Amino acid sequence: MFEKAILALAVAAALSLPHEAQAQTQDELRDLKEQVKQLDRRVSDAEQAAVQASSRPASENALNPAVSLILNGIYGNLSQDPANFRINGFAPTGGEVAPPGRGLSLGESELAIASNIDHYFRGTGIFSVSSDNQIAVEEAYIQTLALSNGFTIKAGRFFSSVGYQNQVHAHAWDFTDAPLANKVFLGNQLSDDGIQLKWVAPTPLYFDIGIEVGRGRNFPAGPQGGRDKNGFGSSNFFTTLGGDLGTGTAWQTSLSYLTTSPQDRTYEDVDSTGTPVTNSFSGTSKLWAFGGILKWAPNFNPTEKNLKLQGEYFQRRENGNLAFDPAVGGTQTGGYASTQSGWYLQGVYQFIPMWRVGYRYDRLSAGTINIGLVDSGALTAADFPILSAYNPTRQTGMVDWSPSEFSRVRLQVAQDKSRSDATDNQVFLQYIVSLGAHGAHKF
Amino acid sequence: MNSILKLAAAAGLALLALPAAAALNVFTCEPEWGALAQELGGDKVSVYSATTALQDPHRIEARPSLIARIRSADLLICSGSELEIGWLPLLLTQSGNSKIQLGTPGYLEASQYVAKLEIPKVIDRALGDIHPGGNPHIHTDPRNIAKVAAVLEERLAQVDPGNAASYHSRAKSFLARWQEAIARWDKEAAPLKGVPIVEHHKAFSYFINWTGMHEVATLEPKPGIPPTPSHLAELLDQMKAQPAKVIVYSSYDSPQAAQFLSERSKIPMVMLPFTVGGTDKAKDLFGFFDDMIGRLLGAVK
Numbered sequence: 001m002f003e004k005a006i007l008a009l010a011v012a013a014a015l016s017l018p019h020e021a022q023a024q025t026q027d028e029l030r031d032l033k034e035q036v037k038q039l040d041r042r043v044s045d046a047e048q049a050a051v052q053a054s055s056r057p058a059s060e061n062a063l064n065p066a067v068s069l070i071l072n073g074i075y076g077n078l079s080q081d082p083a084n085f086r087i088n089g090f091a092p093t094g095g096e097v098a099p100p101g102r103g104l105s106l107g108e109s110e111l112a113i114a115s116n117i118d119h120y121f122r123g124t125g126i127f128s129v130s131s132d133n134q135i136a137v138e139e140a141y142i143q144t145l146a147l148s149n150g151f152t153i154k155a156g157r158f159f160s161s162v163g164y165q166n167q168v169h170a171h172a173w174d175f176t177d178a179p180l181a182n183k184v185f186l187g188n189q190l191s192d193d194g195i196q197l198k199w200v201a202p203t204p205l206y207f208d209i210g211i212e213v214g215r216g217r218n219f220p221a222g223p224q225g226g227r228d229k230n231g232f233g234s235s236n237f238f239t240t241l242g243g244d245l246g247t248g249t250a251w252q253t254s255l256s257y258l259t260t261s262p263q264d265r266t267y268e269d270v271d272s273t274g275t276p277v278t279n280s281f282s283g284t285s286k287l288w289a290f291g292g293i294l295k296w297a298p299n300f301n302p303t304e305k306n307l308k309l310q311g312e313y314f315q316r317r318e319n320g321n322l323a324f325d326p327a328v329g330g331t332q333t334g335g336y337a338s339t340q341s342g343w344y345l346q347g348v349y350q351f352i353p354m355w356r357v358g359y360r361y362d363r364l365s366a367g368t369i370n371i372g373l374v375d376s377g378a379l380t381a382a383d384f385p386i387l388s389a390y391n392p393t394r395q396t397g398m399v400d401w402s403p404s405e406f407s408r409v410r411l412q413v414a415q416d417k418s419r420s421d422a423t424d425n426q427v428f429l430q431y432i433v434s435l436g437a438h439g440a441h442k443f
Numbered sequence: 444m445n446s447i448l449k450l451a452a453a454a455g456l457a458l459l460a461l462p463a464a465a466a467l468n469v470f471t472c473e474p475e476w477g478a479l480a481q482e483l484g485g486d487k488v489s490v491y492s493a494t495t496a497l498q499d500p501h502r503i504e505a506r507p508s509l510i511a512r513i514r515s516a517d518l519l520i521c522s523g524s525e526l527e528i529g530w531l532p533l534l535l536t537q538s539g540n541s542k543i544q545l546g547t548p549g550y551l552e553a554s555q556y557v558a559k560l561e562i563p564k565v566i567d568r569a570l571g572d573i574h575p576g577g578n579p580h581i582h583t584d585p586r587n588i589a590k591v592a593a594v595l596e597e598r599l600a601q602v603d604p605g606n607a608a609s610y611h612s613r614a615k616s617f618l619a620r621w622q623e624a625i626a627r628w629d630k631e632a633a634p635l636k637g638v639p640i641v642e643h644h645k646a647f648s649y650f651i652n653w654t655g656m657h658e659v660a661t662l663e664p665k666p667g668i669p670p671t672p673s674h675l676a677e678l679l680d681q682m683k684a685q686p687a688k689v690i691v692y693s694s695y696d697s698p699q700a701a702q703f704l705s706e707r708s709k710i711p712m713v714m715l716p717f718t719v720g721g722t723d724k725a726k727d728l729f730g731f732f733d734d735m736i737g738r739l740l741g742a743v744k
Contacts, residue, residue: 045558119546122536143536150514150539200514200539206507242507247495250506295504299497302504303669304697353669404668405529406568435568441504441529 065115065123066437070171072107073431076100080424087184088420089366089390090340091281092267093219095187099177099416099426106131107430110138110171114437120146126169138169139191150200150208160190160212161198161238162256163289163312168442174308174348175398176412176428180362181342185287185314187219190258192234206242206252211235220285220316221260234260242443249296252443258287262320272382276327279384281336283320289313295443304353311345324373324383332379334372341365346396354402362394390420407433467603470513470543472521472531473500475582476553476591478719478728480520482617483595487606491516493534496694496721500526501572501667505533518602519543520595523552524559526579548601554579556594557587560648572667582718584649585625585732592618624729632736638743639685641678641710643670643692643701646717650735659687662700670700682708689713689742694721713742 076082078099085098100107108131114124126139141156159167165182166189178188194214201207216222216233227233236259242252266280291312298305322336346360366389373379381388394417400410409431416424466489471477477492484490491512494500500522503509513519513534521527535544543549559577566575581587596614600607636655642648643662651658660681664674682704690712692701698714705712715735716725724734 116545119544145536145544146541147539148541152537152539198539200510200537202515204508204511206511240507243511244506244508250504250508252507295506299495299695300506301498301502301695303499303502303695404568405572438525438528440533441502442533443504443506 063115065113068112068434068436068439070108070110070112070169071431071433071435072109072171073104074100074107074176075104075429076102077427078102078424079426080419080422085418085424086386087180087364087392087418088386088388089364089369089392090184091265091279091387093184093187094267095183095189095219097178097183097188099424100428107432108170110169112437116145117142120144150202152196152198152200154196154198155194157191157193158196160186160192160194160214160236160258161196161210161254162186162190162236162258162287163314164252164254164291164293164310165312166190171432171434172439172442174310174346174356174358175360175396176410176430179312179344179346179360180364180392180394180418181312181314181344184340184342184364185220185289185316190218190220192217192221194232194234204243206240209237209239211237216260216262219265220258220262220287222262222265227261227263234258244300248298248300249294250300250443251292251294253292254290256289258285258289260285262318264323267386269384269386271324271326272380272385277383278325278327280323280325281318281320282323283318283336285316285318287314287316293443302350304350306350308348309346310348311343313341313343315339315341322371322373324379332373334374334376334378336369336371338367338369340367340369356400356402358396358398358400360394360396360398362392362396364392366390388420392418392420394418405439406435407431467518467599467606468516469518469520470516471519472527473582474719475588475728475731476520476522476595478731479588479592479595480518480599482728483592483599483610483614485609485613487603487609488599496716496718496725499695501529503527503530505530505537509534510537513538513543514540516540516543516549518549518551518598520551520553522554522579522581524554524576524579524581525574526554542602548598551595551598553587553591553594554581557581557584557590560652561645571663571665574666578645578648580646581649583647583735584653585621585628585728586653587649588728589618589621589625592621620729624732628732628736631740635736635739635743638689638739639687641682641687641690641704643696646693647691647715654736656739659685662690662692662704675700675703678704679707682710686710689739691715691739693717711742713738715739 082098082101109129110126112126117123121142122145123142128136128138137157139158141154141158144153161167165179166186182188192214194212196210196212198208198210213232214234216227221234236256238256240254244250261284263282264280266278269277269279271277289312294309296307318338320336321333323331323333325331342364344360344362348356348358350356369387371384374381394414396414398410398412400408402408412428414426416426467487469480469488469490471492473494474492474496477490480488480490493509494503521531562577563573596610599610632654637657639657639659641660642658645661645666660678662670664671687710690701690705690710692698693715694717701712715738716722716731719725719728719731722734725731
């Protein structure tokens, strides 16, 4: 209103024809009103154009990639010392499988940088700094943008498409720690240096198939660094099927088959006399992973309420030789064959905005383990205590509060029966925040 | 391993050999652009909208069904200005579809073609989930729809030159009807000028700007942050001192906060269709604006 009055005055002044303005004829008044209206429109258009022009970044760093930093901290209260954590019945993976430590500690800080490289490629780098100041490259890969017909190629280091949970970054997990199955079969989370080809079918029902070949840098392929070998040390075949049911339920199932050839994959144990032993496995390791996710939100609008059910089943067969190498005495080698499995099922429910509750049940089955050195009588089962038959279980409950999309505080309690001889009661209080670029709403 | 690769390639080729669908596949992030594409495309296009008027477009997840649809799209229309920042980039990288990537004719970000409101002077997350490019809900001003329609007309002709004549003639017809409708709405909405309004989210800023209404508060304490009891209590005090004439929430918002304030302040509340499909009457773009104006006029009478 005020602006218009000024404009009217301005028009009057601009016309600088006071005697005409004084002329009270209807025609002139109408003309003046029309002119004011037009000027008003032009001024507001110009104002908006000016605002837009001024908002356009003109500096060299306008092309900076999207950067985000994840910070998290945790308080842990555990009835068992996490330093001697083990999952009985399963060969240790050498991965970061132990629960967070006692007391206050900093979780993994994660720096993610991503951007389109050009019109052919997109690049992503995710670097983590652990609480003991170790820097690691979690993911660093390029991905094609210009291939058509549903094909995408990814190359570099990335989380393998082995099941669902493995591809989710720790800060986006629904619980503080990984399912036990992911700990024993994938060393917590499997990332490999490799290349992935994926094809998405041109159907309204989502269907993809893909293949990954990798260096075999980590468990289950073998020791850190992979084999000294041309070619590849691991391969993974995966397929995903998914879609919507009605107007509020989305589902996805995935199946994958990971094949690796571990060579001298070592782990530490003690023999029947308590003497430290280094055992190593060479042979083949084949892992099936089958998983399903069901998400529900009224009208697919998760703002108020939503539910997520997630479960995965893993089965692994290993065949080859196990070498027993005590600190004193000579190395002995015999055959080794195992069939082991594990699964988890979890549900997370957001009952009001910002608040979620969740429950997870984990169960592993040590299955059958045939150790040649034990069968032949050269050694006894007591010389391989970690591989003793045991079915670990764990129950976990959590409640979390997310005041915005960028912060979350979580309380988690768990009863962990990973050790055959002790129950670990755990309480974790954790915060996870994200700074910078907006995160992705991955399904 | 070789055999698996061959099998995958063979399966892929077999499916590719299927006859291509006759119509141009248009993937839109929001229903208003779907409705617009349908107006201009007619039977030459097959339109899929990733969201409905019952969904908050900020909060969508990159569901498998959306990836499946974007994979076969020939043209993508989204509001942009970071409205879909949480899910569209994921869909694009997962799509394996080069036709609708950023920088191609198949990628249309509607908000790039209109003057935006509420471009923040200060960009900081402490201010809520703000959009550095300005308010992305540009479709609530019919003049913006006309601007986007002109761009869409050209894009359709560009990605599907064979049907260019049809797109041009349909666009001409639509724009003529649209300008008439705008003139009519201008008259109908005249009583709304200067009316103080409380919004749930800044979803109707462009509508408010167009009709000359006056937004005095939002139920959200900050953009994208759900209403809190303390903020609602403050609003109640504000309404007692300077009452607004109407409280609005959109078809995807929970009505609870609006109800709370409306009951205590005795200010009428009304649900507005956020976009096409938000109410029974908002069947198309014309019905959308008819219903918005009608509902507001009914409430402030």
